[in-house]
Amino acid sequence: MKLASFNINGVKARAEVLGRWLDEAQPDVAVLQEIKSVDENFPRDLIESRGYQLETHGQKGFNGVAILSKLPLSDVRRGLPGDDSDEQARWIEAVVGDTGLRVCGLYLPNGNPTPGPKYDYKLAWMARMQARVEALLAEEVPVAFGGDYNVIPQPMDAARPDAWREDALFLPQTRAAFRRLERLGLYDALRLLRPGPGEYSFWDYQAGARQRNDGIRIDHWLLTPQAADLLQDCWIETKPRDWEKPSDHTPIWVELAA
């Protein structure tokens, strides 16, 4: 089974790219971030006409996540637990078919500017995610956490790490919080299979970042041990970043024996 995570930066602006990508790449499951749409206005036909079940968790203007799957989804849950006052749509999860695999799609807060309330929210959100991960790890089942983490884990994950030293995506506290997630017992799928530098999932629209390959790796799949046991491959698909009217992110894939 092939699963992809793709921050599409606006589902309506990205209809052409998204349709082409689904046709060519044929994910079994995909998690989308930054749909930037309320659920009622999501172009469902774009997804459903291609044979996918679609579950959305949108909000007006910003954020918003979705899961689509060729196998039926069950136990769909929207929103990251731990703060009833949090209205930002950044988390959705579901169980895929009868595989026993749970997929969580997440859009972790950017956190800039720092310091300030947005960075505080990012760190608090990461602490809440840790609690959800702990609960799922205790079940000892395969779970794949895919999404835009807005975390550059290591210097090798940026073409120019020095340019990000003061950024919320790369501050020591951010990287430590990401390591805490890993230390609970999760595996960074890409790093299991591709230990070297030069693996990027985001290039800014500005200043010719794509042309200069001035990228960062901030989209990740983290796996519970039971999911990592099923891991067959993991890769970043760079082509969609060079299509007409692209997202500033590109898809990251895991292939699981599920």
Next chain:
DNA sequence: ATGGTAGGGGGCCTA
């Protein structure tokens, strides 16, 4: 040090 670009919504904010 600055500004460069993009999407959404309806007039600046987020990234």
